[in-house]
Amino acid sequence: MVQQVRTRLHNSIQSLHGTMPLWGIDNWVPLGDLFVDVNILKETSSNSRSELDDLWQDFTKGNSNYRSLDRIGLGNQQQRVSGLAVLEGDTNLMVVGKPGSGKTTYLQRIVTECNNGKLQAQRIPVLIKLREFVDDGQRCRYNLEQFLGQLWRLSSKDTELVLSQGRALVLLDGLDEVTGEAGKQITKEIKRFARVYPQVLVVVTCRTQSQESRFERFDYVEVADFNEEQVRAFAKHWFETVCGNVREKQAREFLEQLFREENKPIRELAITPILLSLTCAVFQQTGKFYSKRSKLYEEGLELLLVQWDKSREVERDEVYRDLSVERKLEFLSYVAVKKFEQEQYVLFEQEELEGYIGEFLGIERRESQGVLRAIASQHGLLIERSYKVWSFSHLTFQEYLVAKQLCERGNKLSSSFWKKLEKHWQDKYWYEIFILISGLIDVQYIGRIISFLLGIDGRKVDYSNLFLAAECLAQVRDYSTILEISDDLFNRLKFLIQYIDLQTSLTFEDFQLFFKIYSSAFAAISKTWKDQNTLSWLKFCIQSEENFRDGYMGGYFAIKELVRWWKDNPDTLLLVKQYAKKHISNSQNLQEAAVQELSDYWKDDPETLDILKECAKNSENYRVRWTAIKGLSTILKDQPAMFEFMHDITLTDSFQREHHSQRNPRIAALEVMLEQFPYHIQILEILQTLIQQDSDEQLRELAHRELTNRISFSH
DSSP states (O other): OHHHHHHHHHHHHHHHHSEEOOTTOSSOEEHHHHOOOOEEESSOGGGOOOOHHHHHHHHHTOOTTTOOOTTTTTTTTOOEEETTGGGGGOOOEEEEEOTTSSHHHHHHHHHHHHHTTSSSTTSEEEEEEHHHHHHHGGGGTTOHHHHHHHHHTOOHHHHHHHHHTTOEEEEEEOGGGOOHHHHHHHHHHHHHHHHHOTTSEEEEEEETTOOOSOOTTOEEEEEOOOOHHHHHHHHHHHHHHHSGGGHHHHHHHHHHHHTSGGGHHHHHHOOSHHHHHHHHHHHHHHSSOOSSHHHHHHHHHHIIIIIHHHHTTOOOOOTTTTSOHHHHHHHHHHHHHHHHTSSSOSOEEHHHHHHHHHHHHTOOHHHHHHHHHHHHHHTOSEEEEETTEEEESOHHHHHHHHHHHTEETTTEEOTTHHHHHHHHTTOHHHHHHHHHHHTTSOHHHHHHHHHHHHTSOGGGGTTHHHHHHHHHHTTOSOOGGGHHHHHHHHHHHHHHHHHOOOOTTSOHHHHHHHHHHHHHHHHHHHHHOOSHHHHHHHHHHHHTGGGSOTTOOHHHHHHHHHHHHHTTSHHHHHHHHHHHSOOBTTBSSHHHHHHHHHHHHOTTSTTHHHHHHHHHHHOSOHHHHHHHHHHHHHHTTTOHHHHHHHHHHHHHOOOOOSSTTSOOHHHHHHHHHHHHOTTOTTHHHHHHHHHHHOSOHHHHHHHHHHHHHHHHHHO
16 A cells, blocks of 8 residues: 555656756756755754853854854764664654755655655655645644545555554645644644554654744754855755856856955855855856845845745745844944954844844844844844854855945945044954945045055065954055055055065065965955956066075965966966976975966866876975876876876886975875775785885875784784
C-alpha cells in the first residue's frame, strides 16, 4: 500500500516541489540545479549560556576572512552536520533559522529525495506549507490524519495503518507564518499528532525566535549560515542557472570580486541564500557590485523588512504593525548608533536592548520584549546570540544603519557627525561608517571630510589618514567640483611611494610597516583613480623597475593592481606573461608577482602551464620557483605527471636557507605530493631520503613528522 501511494503521488510531488523561485529572476528553476545542502547546528544559539564578555572575545579574535557574527561563541565548538544526513537519526526535528536561510528549500529537497527513493524510502513523503494549511485544513478542522488521508486518497482505516506503522515523512513548513486562533489550533494539532504517532517522522520549520511553546519529543536544530565552500557552490549554481553561455565567466568574476579584501562587508552579508541571491542578481545585471555599497545594503534591508514576506503572501500579527518601514529603519538606526558609540559595539544585553526600544517607541519594558521578539522573528535583523545576549544579524547592516543616522535628509551631514569624525577617525571599526557616509552625501561634504583628513600629520598615524581619505573619495563618481582636493591627495600618495625605501637594512618590524604603507598607497591610487593616467603610471612603474634601486617594489605592486583593475585590458595578459618569463637580476619581486597573477587568473591560457613549469624548474629566484609550484598544484591537480614533476623538484632544487622565514621550493613540492598523492607507493621512500640527505632542517623536520604519522597509523 505504501508503495502504491508513493507511485501515485510521485509526479505531483515532483511537479509541486521540484522547482524553486530565484530572487531577482522571473522564472522558477529546477531545485537540483541550485540546491546547496544546508548545514545544521545541533544547538540553537538562544539555548547557549555563553557570557557576553566571552562572546566579545570570540568576535574580536574572529575570522579575518568573513567579519562574520555568525555563531559567536559557538562557531569553533559546534560541529556542522549535513541537512540531509541529520534525517538519518529518525528523530522529530524543529528546524529554526533566520528569514531567507533556506528552510523551505531544505524541506523541498528532503521531500524530493524521499520521493525518488534516495532518503527515507520506506515512508510516504508529504510537504505541507502551513500558511496554505490555514485555509486547506479548515475542511477537516485542522486534523492532520484526515488531511493526509484525503491527500493520499486512502480510507481512514488505511491512513491509520500507515501512520501507526510510522510509514510517513511529514514536513511542515513555516510555523511562524500562521498566527492568531488558526495558528494556535495548528500548533496544538502538530503536538497531538506527534504524540499519537511517535513512529512518524515529523520535521517542522520556523523562524528563529518565533516559537513560544516548546515541542516535546522534538530535537531543536538551527540552519547555519553558509560557509565559504557553500557560498562558492551556490554562486556557481546560480550563474549556471541564469547566465547561459557566459555562466562560467560571470561566476568566476563574481567570486573573484566577492573575495577581494575591500568587499569583506559584502561577503559578510552574503551568507544566507536570500541575501546571496540578491548579491548575485545585482552582479549579473551590472557586471560588478554597486559602486556605492550602501545601495546594496539598502536593497537587502528592504528585502528583509518588506519584500520577502510580501513575495510569499505572508501577513503577520505585528506587535509594532503601526510603524511604517521608514519608522522601523529610524528605530533600527537609533539602536545601531547607541551600541556603536560604545567600546564594545556589537553585543547587547537583552535588558539594554529592551531599554533602547522603550526609549524610542515610548513604551513600557514588558512591551519592549514583544517588539524585540517580533523584529527577530519577522525580519531577522536582531538575533539572540546566546541566552539574553543579542546583536544585529550582520555587522554590515549595523554599520549601514549608523551611517544613515549620521546623514540628514537631503544628503547632508548631521550636526553630530563632525564630532564623531574627530573622535573616531582612527578607530578601525568606524572606517566602514565613514566610507558608507561618503556614498550617501553630496560631493561637497565629502570634500570637507577629505580636507579634515589631509590636515592630519600622517607620519604620526602611519598615513592611515590618507588611505581613509582615498576610500571616501572612491565613493564619488564625479569629483570635478573638488578637483584641487583630489589632486592634493593623489600627489601625497605618489610621494609616499617615492619616499619609502624598502631596503634590506630595515629591521623586520620596520619592513613590515613600510611594506603595508607602500602596498596601501598603490591600492589607494589604483582604486580611487581608475583612469587612463593611472593605467599608464602603473605600466611605467612595471617597465621602469629594472632601472630602480635594490629594494624597490613598485613593479610588484603595480602588476597586482594592474591585474586587479584592468585584467580585461588586452595589453595586461601580454605584459604579465612578458615579466613572468623575464628574470631581472636586481629585482626579486617583479617576476614573482607576474607568476602569481598568471597562475591565479589565467590558469586556462595555453601558455600558462609551460611558463609555470619553466619558472618552477629554472628561475634563479627561489620565491618565483615556490610561487610557480603552488600555481602548478592547482592546474595539474591529481594528474600523474604532477607527481613526477614535484618528485624531481624535491631532489634537485638548489635552494639554500639563509633565514628561517624563507620559502623553500622543495617543501612546496613535497606538500603538493603529500596532499594530492598521500598513498603513492614512493612516498615513504621519498620521506626517508629527505630525512637522511636534505640540507634544510625545516624540510627534514616536515619529512620526519609525516613519516612518523604514517608509521603510527599503520600500527
